[in-house]
Amino acid sequence: MPMPWTYRHATKDWQAFLADAKEGLGLTSDNMTFTAVQGVLLAFRRRLTPSEVTAFADLLPAVLRALFVAEWDPEAPPLPWPERALLEAEVRAHRPDHNLTPDHPIAPVAAALRRATRGPDLDRVLARIGPEAQAFWAVRPDEDIRRRIV
Numbered sequence: 001m002p003m004p005w006t007y008r009h010a011t012k013d014w015q016a017f018l019a020d021a022k023e024g025l026g027l028t029s030d031n032m033t034f035t036a037v038q039g040v041l042l043a044f045r046r047r048l049t050p051s052e053v054t055a056f057a058d059l060l061p062a063v064l065r066a067l068f069v070a071e072w073d074p075e076a077p078p079l080p081w082p083e084r085a086l087l088e089a090e091v092r093a094h095r096p097d098h099n100l101t102p103d104h105p106i107a108p109v110a111a112a113l114r115r116a117t118r119g120p121d122l123d124r125v126l127a128r129i130g131p132e133a134q135a136f137w138a139v140r141p142d143e144d145i146r147r148r149i150v
């Protein structure tokens with residue numbers, strides 16, 4: 001069996017995702033973008049059960065998967081889903097001394113994530129998790145979500 005795409009092209013996938021996220025977030029550095037992306041991923045992960053975490057992680061490219069599960073405590077109970085404004089405040093509170101995340105960080109990261117994954121697979125997993133997960137990763141209908149790396 002050939003090596004899976006996500007491992008053979010991990011760096012290209014990560015760089016394309018990071019560029020998409022940086023552009024969408026209006027940030028100027030990879031470091032600022034990394035902090036924003038990590039905050040978004042953690043805010044989402046905190047609301048999932050262990051089986052939901054692994055199902056979501058399985059559809060991510062290699063580097064995003066590693067970032068999503070890094071330092072994860074599967075014994076921690078899932079947090080309730082708050083309103084969007086509180087989720088975005090939680091993202092901005094991640095690593096507060098080094099966080100220059102804009103006011104509405106989830107939507108641009110969602111668009112970048114959708115470009116980096118297979119849409120039908122993502123939609124299937126989010127539907128199993130529930131409507132809050134679907135709303136978290138929703139993008140505008142007119143959003144260009146074509147993959148940068150093909």
